[in-house]
Every structure is written in C-alpha cells, then in structure tokens.
Amino acid sequence: MRHVIVGSGAAGLAAAEAIRARDGVAEIVMVGREPHAFYSRPGLAYLLAGTVPDKQVFIRGRDEIAALRLDRRTDDARQLDLARRELHLAGGAVVPWDRLLLATGAAAIPPSFPGAELDGVVKLDDLDDVRNLIARAGGAKRAVVIGGGPTAIELAEGLRARGVEVHYLLRGARFWAHVLDPVESQQVEDALVAHGIALHHQTQVARVVGHRGKVAWVETTAGDTIKCDLVAVAIGVAPRLELARQAGLSIGRGVRVDHRFQTSAEHVYAAGDVAEVRDPDTGEGVVDSLWSTALAHGAIAGTAMTGAPAGYRRPPSLNVTRLGAITITIIGAVGQPDADDDLVTIARGDSLSWRARPTAWTLTGDDPARRVRVVVGPRHLVGALVMNDPAAARALTRLVRHRVDLSALRAALDADPPGALARLIELGAAAGAP
C-alpha cells in the first residue's frame, strides 16, 4: 500500500504517525514544498520575538523522524490525477498512490493595496518568512502592521521585541471584534500600548510608496504618512485549494470531507486547515485554522487511510492564544455581533464557529486581570472566554466539551450572576479529566 501525503505541516505529520503506528510496511511518501524538518508553526511567533532560538522550533527528534521511514520529497505537488491515481510534481516526477491525503494547509491572503508588490511587504506564514523577518528587522527602524487576529499581534510584538518601532493600523474601532467583547479588546490594546506599539484605529493603508523597489512610506486613509521599512500584513488566511479544485473535488470554504476525512473522491482524503468538516450541531461546513485541530484531523485521517475504523465528531473549537502578554482561552461559541473589519476571512488560530452568534446569555466576571466571560445556552455552557486564569479555563473547557447539563443551575445563574460564575467554575473543576 502506498500512501501519499501532500503537506508536511501538523496534519501531514499526524497522519504519517498514525499510518506508521498501524502499518509497519506501508510506503509513505510525503511531498512538501518546505525543505525544513517538522516545526511548530505557532512557535514561529516566539522565534520572531526572540523568546526561543531557531533550533527550538523543531518538534521531532532525529530518531522519531527516522522511525517513520518517510520518503520525503521537497517539491510542489501540481496536479492530482484521480483516474490514474497519480500525483504530478513540479520537478517532473509522477508519484502513484493508493491513498492520498491533502494536508496543504492555509496561506496568508495577499494584500491588495497599491504597492503590495514592493520589497518589504512581509507576512508570517512559515519558517522562511520568520527568518526573513528577523534578518530585515535588524536593519529596520519602523514597521507598519495591518490586519487582525492573533497573527497581526504576533507580528507587531515580535518586531517590537526586535527593537523596531511599530505602528499597528486597525480598520475598525477595536481589535478582533467578532471574537472579543469591547472590554477584552481594550485590555489587549492597552497591553500593546504598554509594550510601546502605536495603535491607529479606523485607519487603512491607502497605498504603499516605494523607493527603488523598496517600501519607503505608507499613506493612510486618515491622511497620514508613515515612513517605514516594513509593512507586515495579516489580513486572514485561505485554504490552499488549487489541487482539489483542479481535480474536481467537492469544495465549499475548504475541501469537503466526511467523518473519516474522505473527500468526494474515493481514497482521497483531506485534513487540517484545508479541510471543511461538518459541525454536528449546526450541520454547516466549518474550516478551522488551529494547531491541535489539525493534529486531530491528521491522526484520524491517517487511521482511516489504513482501513482501520476511524470517525470524527467535531468538538467545540478550543484555542489558547497569548495577546499582549495576556493568555486567552477561547472555547465554543463566544462570537460578537460586530463584524471584524480587519480580517478578510478567517485568521490563523481562529475558527469560523466562534463567530456563530449564540442566542444565549452572557455572564462576565468583574476582575479585569482575570476576566471570565461565559455564554450559557438553555441547558449547556456554549462558550467561554477566559483571560489569564488557567484553572478557570480548564474547568470551563470541561463544561463546554462534555456538554454538562446546567439546567439545575439555571435559576441560580439568573438570581446571582457573580456567585453563579464561581459555581460554574467549581462544577467544571470537579468534573475531572480535561
């Protein structure tokens, strides 16, 4: 049996490990554009900030990689032939397959403002981007960051940590408006300002002006001119769908898959940021851009590819992110009615399901340093957002994950909100394992 995996990210790695764990003799070919060993994509933010050195982003030891016995090809998969079961690579090789996995991830959406092609307009997608950013930060005085979600913040903070003066342009009135409430946005923004980042609200790039092909300054819609060396862009990501589209697979926001991650074509699977799975509650197709979700997808897809029983029921999305030195846990649906002007689509470390607007009741604690916001449905906790309180985060995650029935608590929730919040956290803490 020959398994071919396109993509060497989290989903591709997890699939390869799952296949090898079940089948010691199968051939596993992994085609990946990036020449690097397996690394932590979320960890790139800390490499940029200088918190860890380059060698620390790699996530598997030599022995672990050798034990997988992968036939790794650093190349670009260009064409997927379903009828002949072949994959065509840019370098000319033709790779036959019995089972194929698309784990091609999502790519940063390129900006469309005039001047977007200039040298110095940068993004944060992969290891090469970060090495490039680090090299440029050394000689840069000032950077303009645009976009929303965690990646924009990571760019702003990472460049700031490298001594670059940072101007963060927000199209809207506040940061990550579709996930955070106004108080939470304010806290993140205050932290950024405390780190020396200049915020410009309701401001867009009108155009980037270059000098000899290099970024020289930004003209904003507010009429300002900001002299700068770098323009860092994080306006959202989009699944890499070229192969699937060209092969004629069923596509929505991502490559549509069933509960075993099989696409509309037999023996062709998709997992990770590129896959669109069905939300069991709403029935809608959802794409996530989340590390642990990509790992879970890959592990189940790999198992299914070996023919072993495997099935996926999408759990409520969980993300933990660090924004302006605040650790934020987001679980389930916490969506805000405001649209987010800073994102074209989904951001990295983001889930479309967080935007679902639950017709539910919101409760917030009043300790600003350890803010907790829960969204309670008729019977269950449907979502929670926790700032800086790991024990509360773990407890509330359990309640959302296990759909713990809260109907008995409902009256208390209405009568004494602060007391009820504390009881919810106690209940979750008592609920046992995560």
Place this chain on the structure above:
Amino acid sequence: MSDPLDLLARVRLLAEAVVTSDPERCVQCGICSYNCPIGIDVRSHARVGAVIVDQRCISCGECIARCPRDVLWFGPVEDAAEDLP
C-alpha cells in the same frame, strides 16, 4: 529562594505535586524545554499529556510560568501514579 516559606512551599511541592499538562492547549513551541534549568524535555511530555515523573525535576515551576498557553500546572501526585505505564 532564601525565603524560608518559599523553601517550605517548594519542599511540599516536591513531595505532593508533579508538572501536569493538557496536550490540547499545547502548540509545541518549546519554550518550556528551553527554560527548564535541568534540561528536561517538557515539550515532549506536554505533547502527549504525560506528567513529569523525572527524578531530576526540582519543581522550580519555570516551565509552568513561561508557557504562553497555560498548558502546565502542578497537579497532585496521585494523577501521576494513574498515568504511569
């Protein structure tokens, strides 16, 4: 470190608690391993949700304090016993 209460608290931790992890929160950034003064590969424990039963762990809490995703905490030793192979 010289505060006797600190010392007492640390002795109790050594006796009663172990570094515990929630793999779902972990993004494998490696900050924990990088900052462990003993050189324990905390990340590989966090990846699979294993507790750190390494005799060399001095319960300094450095990995817990530095983790940007609140993956790690001092959990009761009983949990560790359950998780042992």
